[in-house]
Structures are given as C-alpha cells and as structure tokens.
Amino acid sequence: MSEIAKDLIANQAQGGNVNTVVKLSFEEGLLAAMQGCIQMMRAVQTNRVGHDHGGMSGSSQRERWAQAIHGQLCEHAVAKLLGVFPKASVGGIDENDPGGIAIRGTPWETGALIVNKSELPAADSTPFVLVVGHWPQFRVVGWIYGREARVPKFWRPDERPASWWVPQSALHQITALTLEDWR
Numbered sequence: 370m371s372e373i374a375k376d377l378i379a380n381q382a383q384g385g386n387v388n389t390v391v392k393l394s395f396e397e398g399l400l401a402a403m404q405g406c407i408q409m410m411r412a413v414q415t416n417r418v419g420h421d422h423g424g425m426s427g428s429s430q431r432e433r434w435a436q437a438i439h440g441q442l443c444e445h446a447v448a449k450l451l452g453v454f455p456k457a458s459v460g461g462i463d464e465n466d467p468g469g470i471a472i473r474g475t476p477w478e479t480g481a482l483i484v485n486k487s488e489l490p491a492a493d494s495t496p497f498v499l500v501v502g503h504w505p506q507f508r509v510v511g512w513i514y515g516r517e518a519r520v521p522k523f524w525r526p527d528e529r530p531a532s533w534w535v536p537q538s539a540l541h542q543i544t545a546l547t548l549e550d551w552r
Contacts, residue, residue: 389509389543391446398504401445404455405438412437427529443474443500446507470512470546474500481534482510484518489533493519496546499537511540 393401412418418430428436441455447470448455471492473482482499484492493516500507513535523533 389450391449391507391509393442393445393449393505393507395505397445397449398442401441401455401504402438405434405441408441409434409437439476439503440472440474442504443502443507444472446500446502447472447498447509450509470496470498471515472498472500474502474507476503477501479537481536482513482518482540484515484523484533484535485530486532487530489515489519497535498543498546499535499540509543510537511543512546513540 409418412433418433444455471488473484475481475483478501480499480501482497484497488495493514495515496512497515497518498512499510501510502508518533518535520533523535523539525532525534528534
C-alpha cells in the first residue's frame, strides 16, 4: 500500500482531507502511454473503434488515441493513490479499473465527470472517480455513484453522445469513498 493510500485511510477515519495530487514518474507515464496504445490497438484489431457509446462519439481516431493514453495516465494516477498496479483494458467499466471503480479523466482543470448512457443502469452501484490534469501531475477530484449521476440536472442531450455531465461541485470528497468501495 502506498503512503498516499495510507494517508487517505488515516484521514478518512479522522474525517479530514488529503492532498490528492499525484505525480507520475517518467517510467509510470511511459507504462501508461504504452497501455493506452495497447488499448487502441486492440480496439482497431477487433473493429471496436467508433462502436463505443453506441457509435455516437464524434471523436476522430486521432482524438481517440490521445483520449486512450490520457485515460490510462489518469488510471495510473488513481492506482498510485490506492497503492495498486493498473492493468491494460480495452475500454469501458471492467474489473481492470484500479480498485473496481470507473475512472474518468479530463485535461480541463474545471472539467466535469462524464457518465455515458450505455453504462447505466448496469453501473448504478459503481463509483465514478474524476481525475484532472496532464502528465506528470494529476489531481483526483472526487467521486459519485452511477445512480447519483443519472439525474435530469446533469443530463446533456446536446453532447455527442448524449450523457450525464457531473460538475466537480456535485462530487463527493475522495475521502468519503469507503474502503468497501475500493474493492
């Protein structure tokens, strides 16, 4: 278990906050980037590019490569926070996300946590965690259960694909995520 994870658990017990800024080393960033490339290569090989989100994503293949790499960097940041080792995944919510949670990343410091319609209601009890930043430094902002995200005030039918956009102000503090949620 990492020192950050130990601090998280200790501060959770005391009801305090922790510094959730995580800095990835060169080697951690390189591994994450390679896993993002593996993710995209699997998607291309299995003809999954353009079929996610019900085929409604407006992202080009070039943008998808960047998103896959950034997503893996965010997963590595959360894994480092938890003190676990991340695994490469093809995409979506699966057992390979660190700690059994769904990690969402954005390069925008004030960005929202996005939950796609195709993920719910199956992921209603899944904690979604928002990470913001760029390599090498990321900030784990907070989290929300899928069922809490699926409310009309967060619904954005104008996005492609239509999805729930949860503002940072609506997220729970990362210290409020119980140890049972970090399965």
